[in-house]
Amino acid sequence: MIAITATQGQGNGAALAVIERLGTRESVTKDAEIYVQSEPVERIYRVVSGAVRTTRLLSDGRRQVGEFYFPGDVFGLETGPEHRYSAEALCDSVVLSVKRATLRSGEASAELDRMIWEATAHELDRTQDHLLMLGRKTASERVASFLRGVIQRTGGQGDLPMTRQDIADYLGLTIETVSRMLSQLQSSAVVEFDALRHFRVRNPQALERLAA
Amino acid sequence: MIAITATQGQGNGAALAVIERLGTRESVTKDAEIYVQSEPVERIYRVVSGAVRTTRLLSDGRRQVGEFYFPGDVFGLETGPEHRYSAEALCDSVVLSVKRATLRSGEASAELDRMIWEATAHELDRTQDHLLMLGRKTASERVASFLRGVIQRTGGQGDLPMTRQDIADYLGLTIETVSRMLSQLQSSAVVEFDALRHFRVRNPQALERLAA
DNA sequence: CGAGGGATTGATACGTCTCAAAGCATGTGG
DNA sequence: CCACATGCTTTGAGACGTATCAATCCCTCG
Numbered sequence: 250m251i252a253i254t255a256t257q258g259q260g261n262g263a264a265l266a267v268i269e270r271l272g273t274r275e276s277v278t279k280d281a282e283i284y285v286q287s288e289p290v291e292r293i294y295r296v297v298s299g300a301v302r303t304t305r306l307l308s309d310g311r312r313q314v315g316e317f318y319f320p321g322d323v324f325g326l327e328t329g330p331e332h333r334y335s336a337e338a339l340c341d342s343v344v345l346s347v348k349r350a351t352l353r354s355g356e357a358s359a360e361l362d363r364m365i366w367e368a369t370a371h372e373l374d375r376t377q378d379h380l381l382m383l384g385r386k387t388a389s390e391r392v393a394s395f396l397r398g399v400i401q402r403t404g405g406q407g408d409l410p411m412t413r414q415d416i417a418d419y420l421g422l423t424i425e426t427v428s429r430m431l432s433q434l435q436s437s438a439v440v441e442f443d444a445l446r447h448f449r450v451r452n453p454q455a456l457e458r459l460a461a
Numbered sequence: 462m463i464a465i466t467a468t469q470g471q472g473n474g475a476a477l478a479v480i481e482r483l484g485t486r487e488s489v490t491k492d493a494e495i496y497v498q499s500e501p502v503e504r505i506y507r508v509v510s511g512a513v514r515t516t517r518l519l520s521d522g523r524r525q526v527g528e529f530y531f532p533g534d535v536f537g538l539e540t541g542p543e544h545r546y547s548a549e550a551l552c553d554s555v556v557l558s559v560k561r562a563t564l565r566s567g568e569a570s571a572e573l574d575r576m577i578w579e580a581t582a583h584e585l586d587r588t589q590d591h592l593l594m595l596g597r598k599t600a601s602e603r604v605a606s607f608l609r610g611v612i613q614r615t616g617g618q619g620d621l622p623m624t625r626q627d628i629a630d631y632l633g634l635t636i637e638t639v640s641r642m643l644s645q646l647q648s649s650a651v652v653e654f655d656a657l658r659h660f661r662v663r664n665p666q667a668l669e670r671l672a673a
Numbered sequence: 674c675g676a677g678g679g680a681t682t683g684a685t686a687c688g689t690c691t692c693a694a695a696g697c698a699t700g701t702g703g
Numbered sequence: 704c705c706a707c708a709t710g711c712t713t714t715g716a717g718a719c720g721t722a723t724c725a726a727t728c729c730c731t732c733g
Contacts (some may be wrong), residue, residue, distance in 0.1 A: 250731070280653035305589075307673055311597040328582030331637065333589060366578065373581060377517075377527065377545060382721065384633035385523040388689065394590045394664030421596035423690055428713055445698065461517055500716055519702070600721065625680060640681055657730065674733100689720085692715065696713065703706085 267360040268295050268323075272345040283336040283344065284325065290332055292346040293365065294325040299342020300410040303334040304418070314419035316375060317411060319403050339410040369428035383421045386461055391420040392430035393459035396440060400450060407440075407448040434459070462613040477556040479572040480507050483571020484557040495556060496537065502544055504558040505577065506537040508659075512622040515546040516630070528587060528633035529623060531615050534578035551622040555640055593631045603632040604642035605671035608652060612662060619652075646671070 250408070274297065277283060283294065286305060294301075296318050303315040303324060306344045306403075315334050318324045327333060338344075347361065382391055400407060417424045428435060434440050442448045450456055486509065489495060495506065498517060506513075513537065515527040527546050528534045537558070550556075559573065569571050594606055607628060612619060621628070625660060629636045646652050651667045653661045662668055 305593055306714085307593070307597055309673070313596045315592045333586070353725080369581060369585060372538055373585045373588065374545070376585065376592060380527070380588060380592050380595060381517055381519070383592060384525045384630075385519055408617045418596075422511055425691080426689060429689095432713075456546070459522070636680080637682085637723080639723060641721095644681070676733080677731090679728105679730080681721105681726105683726080683727105684724090687720105688722085691718070692716090694715085696711105698711080699709085701706100701708085703704105703725070 265295070265321075265323075265364060267357055267364055268293065268345050268347050271351065271357060271361075272347040274279065274345050275346065277342050277344055279338055279339040279340050281338050283338065284332050286332055286335045288332050289330060290325075290327040290349065292325060292348055293323065293361075293368075294336070294346045295323050297343040297345055299344075300339040301336055301344070302339055302411060302415055302419075303336045305334050312418045313421070314415055316372075316379070317399075317419065318416075322402075323364065323371075326365065326369050326372055328369070339415070349359050376451050388420075388422055388426050388461040389430045389433065390459060391422065392416075392427060393434065393439070393456055394461070395420060396434070396450070397450065397456055397460045407450065409446045409448070470487050476536075477507070477533075477576060478611055479569055479576055480505065480557050480559050483569060483573075484559040487556050487558065489550040489554050489556055491550055493550050495550065496544050498544055498582050499545045500544050501542060502537075502539040502561065503579075504537060504560055505535065505573075506548070506558045507558040508532050509533050509555040509557055513548055513554065513556070513557075514551055514623060514627055514631075515548045517546050524630045526627055527635070528584075528591070529611075529627075529631065534614075535576065535583075538577065538581050540581070551627070600632075600634055600638050601642045601645065602671060602673040603634065604628075604639060605646065605651070605668055606673070607632060608646070608660065608662070609668055609672045619662065621658045621660070 254333070272295070273279050283301065284290075284292075300320075301318040301322075301324060303318075305313045305315060307313075314317075316324070324336060325332075349361075349365075380393055385394075386394065396407075399409065403405055411419075413424045413427050417427045420427065422430075431440075431442070435442060437455075437458065439450070440448045440451045465580055470602060484507070488509075496502075496504075506635065513530040513534075513536060515530075517525050517527060519525075528536070529551070537544075559626075574578075594603055598606065607618075611621065611646075623631075625636045625639050629639045632639065634642075643652075643654070646668075647654055649667070651662070651664045651671065652660045653663050
């Protein structure tokens with residue numbers, strides 16, 4: 250409940266409902282590719298359960314994670330004819346999707362267009378925040394920002410469905426630096442890890458301050 | 462002519478024409494603020510002549526340049542009620558703008574909406590490329606990418622209306638590092654500066670390769 | 674021609690990366 | 704149900720790239 254509320258920022262119920270009515274539901278296993286960079290764009294997706302990452306590669310293999318998507322989030326938006334990112338499931342997940350080009354009634358079309366617009370606008374905002382982070386924040390600020398973001402977007406659950414490598418590629422750091430910053434945040438009692446993939450915030454104000 | 466052609470990637474003439482018909486024209490002097498971060502969003506802008514930068518500040522003053530805009534480019538798109546960036550003229554410029562909320566006829570409204578959509582989509586694409594650059598490219602790759610981008614977007618003119626500080630804040634580097642990388646590109650005969658703010662590409666393939 | 678601000682260059686410091694080893698979860702087969 | 708194998712994570716030592724601090728240079732404009 251809390252999680253759903255927290256992740257509905259990208260649109261009102263009506264706009265999102267269209268993907269429920271017209272969409273098809275699919276289960277994807279961990280690491281399965283949902284779509285691949287440079288493939289033609291056909292569908293729009295929404296996470297029902299689980300989590301998804303989008304990634305881009307440089308020619309020599311360097312990887313950038315574009316975004317992580319949690320239940321309720323819309324992804325797979327592309328402004329051109331080809332995917333600029335690949336999308337993969339972080340864990341076993343369920344995903345809804347709708348064909349963009351489906352012949353559809355006037356009302357559904359307007360709803361779908363509205364959903365696409367809202368999700369694209371939301372995507373731009375998040376990409377801009379991400380950009381500022383990569384351009385001007387230090388390693389510890391990036392990791393703190395990341396943890397804060399996960400908490401916000403998942404409604405307070407400190408679950409990390411992604412690997413340290415995924416986090417590193419999201420933050421423009423190496424896996425070792427991410428690990429060191431996490432250890433540091435833990436030893437300064439800002440957060441506490443009770444498992445590799447699960448943490449709790451012990452000092453929210455400190456986390457907020459460190460996120461810059 | 463070349464410059465205009467090269468910068469019309471964001472929409473067809475019809476969609477852009479609406480801002481010509483309904484917009485007001487304004488001259489702005491170098492460093493003048495066109496709008497300011499956290500102000501309410503009212504208008505959409507288009508560069509007629511000159512150039513514009515958008516910037517965001519972190520609380521301690523670190524600055525990130527979001528984008529540089531050249532003649533023909535649309536800017537000032539915002540998805541929320543408040544500006545997330547400030548916009549300033551890089552040099553004396555002329556800018557067209559339209560009120561977003563203007564009462565307008567059905568046809569003009571559709572045209573304006575279409576223009577906003579196309580420009581937002583374009584903005585997202587460019588922000589994603591920028592993100593990959595900041596996350597995963599080295600200093601020399603960033604500078605090479607930047608020069609390539611300027612050439613592409615201005616139709617081959619190697620004019621740099623921005624300071625080295627602006628470039629540094631766009632690339633997530635310091636002014637000194639930008640300067641060193643430019644010197645390096647020049648001594649390896651990839652580009653040549655015949656003035657501080659004007660260069661020529663001597664080896665386009667090398668520039669392309671170095672941009673990664 | 675002189676003043677002033679931006680740009681370049683140099684020396685050094687610092688933060689993050691790289692390489693390497695050890696530790697710890699997770700799942701599988703005995 | 705335990706023991707091992709595997710892959711992910713943590714930690715350490717040292718290298719490297721970029722930042723910082725400082726001095727000089729050089730355009731541009733008055």
